[in-house]
Amino acid sequence: MVIRIAALALIALAACAAPAPVQEQTRATALATEAQIAAAEAEALSDDWLEWNTPIEPFNVIGNIYYVGAEGISAYLITTPDGHILLDGAFAQTAPQIIANVERLGFHMRDVRLLLNSHAHVDHAAGLARLQLASGAEMVASEADRGALEAGRFPYGPSEDLAFPAIRVDRVIGDGEALTLGGVSLTALITPGHTPGCTSWLMDVTGADGAEHRALFHCSATVAGQSLAPPAYPSIVADFESTLARFGAIQADVLLTNHPGMMDMDQRRARQVAGDANAFVDARALPALNARLEAAFREELARQRAAQN
């Protein structure tokens, strides 16, 4: 049972000269208890998800970006001299692996300052409570996905009956706002559709050869069994369309997805191990993924509309 304390109050708007000021909100929402988190971690995963959750060795993707997730579900560590940023918690059952991976790379959970989430589905959010407990980091989320994180349940679609440990959201971030830490700047792009608050992040990163690259932490734009017709939420179709158009216009040469298969991680990692330090640099990766996602969305929309008639 998830104990919730009513959300409140104190909204501190950071008015500063920066072009993309961060909106800070202090909230008194509850983080799940240690016992609730441990119980979620002890639950059995379905066979498909168990396979996604297979542990793999963490590694440096490029510059200060590390992969700390499992075989089929991503988590990324971005390191800075002033502390680290951790993106996504995967399943509750993945969180212990993520923590072990961070430490195995020589970093420490207590140095994680910011915790981010691509979106509030159980396979990307359920481990966040443990990561928040282990690090004491500030949890940053979009307004539209905040409620699901705080409730510990996404309200519709295939995962609507799957509760997860509730997360305390410390700060709400909006479209175009930047988070900065230790010389690293991450710009939030709210890319709705897959969830109403699906959040992608853009970040500049320096490669091993000293060249500058632009990384996109891609939220997702798969329909993933959700209802477009009738709409799961009123603007879902328009949101997918605008998000796909937006991804189509983004220039990024390092694509980092929240399921590693979507960025051909295994093949790129094999090339990296073989000596290609820029194995994850590929300006064609995002347009190619986006074309596949757009075609899949169009097909699924047509299928669901036809089934309605």
Ligand SMILES: [Zn+2]
């Ligand atoms: Zn999802």
